[in-house]
Amino acid sequence: MDTRYPERCVGIEFVPFVKPGKFNYHYDKCQRWVTACYRPNSQLRPEIIGRDHFICSQHFVDGKPTEENPDPISADPFGKPTKKRKLRSVSNEVPAGKRKKNTVAANETEEDAMCENFAGLKDTEKQPGSSTQESFSQSYSNAQVGNAVQNVSETSGQTGVSAEAEQPSGSDIHKFLRNRDISCKKCGETVLLNTTEMQMIVCNTFLHRILSSDEVCFKYTGVPSIQMLKFLFEWISKPAEETRIWGGKNKLRPGRFPGRGRHSYKISKFESFMLTLVRIRKGYDMDHLAFLFGISQSHVSKVFTTWVSILNQCFKPILKWPSKEVSKRNLPESFKDFPNTRCVIDCTEFQVEKPFRPAAQRLTWSNYKHNNTTKVLVAIMPSGAIVFKSSVYVGSISDKEIVKKSGFLSKLEAGDDVMADRGFNIRDLLLFKKATLNMPSFSHGRQLTRKAVQKSRRIASVRVHVERGIGRIKSFRLLRGVISLKVRFLLNQILTIVCVLCNLQKRLC
Template sequence: MSAKRLNVVKLQRREDSSNSHHCCVPLCTASARFNSVLSFHSFPKDKERQKSWVVNIRRNNFTIATHIRVCSRHFQSTDLIEAPTPAGRRRLKNGAVPVLFHWNNFTLPAPTNTDTAQNKDLSMDVALQHHDYCSTAALDLSLDHTEDNRVETVRLQKQMEETAISNKFGLERFAASDDDIRFYTRFATHAHLMAFWRQIEPATQKIMPVTRAGAADKTNEVPHTGNATSLQPIDEFFLFMASLSLGLMQKDLAYRFKIDQSAVSRIITTWANLLYSVLGAVGIWMSEEAVKAHLPDVFQNYSDTQVVLDCTELRCQTSVFSTNKSHCTFKGLIGVAPHGAVTFVSALYAGSISDKEILMQSGIVSLLKPTTAIMVDEGFLVEDCVPCKIYRPAILAKRAQVSVPEVSETQSIARLRVHVKRLIQRVKEHKIFSTVIPLSATGSINQLYTVACLLVNYQNGPLVKAG
């Protein structure tokens, strides 16, 4: 036990027991019902002074109500204006702030003789009290005991915070596990994810939630379990990435994040639009010089290659039918620089469109120069519509005889085109595209697809090694 002890205080019962104010400072048990020496003061109306009081008394997330009080023992004597008469009311000076607490080792004032007289000698020494239900035990406020209480309080607060985090489905819950981050977001690590978040966070300050027009459809909707706007922006982003990466149903996401299903729908659409705008504003098309500066060794025989192009299809519930498929599809053109960065993403078209037609409509032709080359699949018969050189595997199946150089070049180009296939595979690792896209998502499918393609540049390392 520490040699230095705080005074043991005898709490005294007041004649007027109707006043039931209690001090809200942690570890302070003062009550107006049992003490007439102390005065009890309400929080100031000024917001800045309110914040100072809350910070000083260490009550985070504290709601200030009209009945909340701080007793006079936490103010310096120079901050108190004594009442002119015994029946008067003690007041605080303007600007007074509580500064005396158990945790900064202030000494509690013992009751005075005057107070004992005012209360008609009703002092209750706990050691002499038996079965008096109006008495309050004397408090041993030794430094050691107070420090033990403080340590225990901190431990319990930490335990409560950890329990709350473990019960909450949000980014904070999985921040310590890169495996979980990869699973839910496709970002390689938590550090990758947070670096990306810092880039887009300024744009989230002006985010405008998408609302549904007309009456809300309540069919199969999850019961209301929280506020539609209760998620922090970073958890809304985490919800969007989980939806994109795992293809989770909106009802499932509503249960996980404890919000309405309608809120899930709005969050996904809002973030698809936001990221489409933010990432779309970043110029991804690279100059000839930039492409050559990052050219991998495996492309040395095709060093003028500006972009490797290919098309990919998405299955969907829609009336846009592909003529050679048994299901509905969208089709998009994607371009990759030789070192593996996405440098071109077209809009989506009906699945029946040809490779040549999608290349002409996509707008990429205007970006190509005569000094560059494109590398395409054998189905891209586009010599008459591009101004540059074309590297394409030879169509060998329809020819009776093929030269050795043609076979060698075809195999070489096919090996290099694997990189664009791997890129498309990374895009489709977002499970929302590996299943049939629901009709409800077709309104924002262009945004979702484009965002998934552009995110590949941020989520992982390069596809092709420099050496």
């Protein structure tokens, strides 16, 4: 039916054609509709189906897709699928007197040699009536299905039945792999699953595995225990209910309304919470997370961006500067030689993707790392808890300059003692706050005295805890390696989340 002729379209509706969608979720249904239309492959195929493709209501039994008749009627004029014509042998086409015996013999020997090389068998080892493809399918079925059939036979209590008798043969091994069914071991009932149900099983299995033990929970989320994970989710669930999923920078452009669209993605708040933690902890890409949680890649990005903002708003008040009484109460024995130490500071760098613009390349270039990096100032208590994290700066900035701009000096009080490395020449800045600086001594080209060497060793032995704290931060794989420029807008918020998750772990000292 053609809409260019309105007189022919009286009482006829046009149904939108099924699109394959991202990750080919509806590819099978789209292929059935394409086959029913009986059009050439150059005119209609699943790869070219778009929003402008419709199908006439006359192709359906009920005038539209229903649960009983979801697919259109076949438009094949012959009523049967066409079969490919079998090729005749060479002996029937060419007369016997005009054959080239040498050429045929050479071709046969080459084919035999190729078959022997592919199968890896000699003529004496081949069985009559078997081919290479059948032997490969037989071995694959024995390796993959043998254990499953053996377990079923053992649980059912049948004796005298071999596992090979119930295994699929080489001819139907592909059908066995295509079947998406689950059978119950007790009653034997088989349930056929569609694509959505298979994705739900993958997601639920992955989450169930994470919540199986505290070790697995810490490995995939960075939270030390399952009870702590549940507590965090209950605490964050209330602010999450008042927040809408971020729809992208172009969602509220003129002429577009929020909350409307063709596709509706359903993912629970707990799954969104776990998706964010797993991505930060393990550094999985969008494709892998889309497969695990059964949503599209774009929706993974929207969920991750939204929940990073939610976690940052909830975790940011926890990352607070402690008072002097709290610092002295939690002072470990290793700092007994430095009782007035308020914090230990150090800068760390994260390698980022090379920017496109030359000016940005120059600003992010680090002579120390010889790469494009971003730099962050981190301060920890003597006990090892992270109490301050600066904003993300470019890699070319110096340590002294980042101390000035980060707001770290406003946290100090009179009489505080700050411990740092040799690169932090900030003694003049601390004088305005009436604070002191503890750092290893400089040699200035001369040999250090015995007293200076002992002091430097004591400082280095306790200052190593800030390196251990930074090591915990970099154990989250999203911050390890080369960080994509697409995450640069969320890097400050991600670092806040990571610092709070590190404080939930055991004390460093």
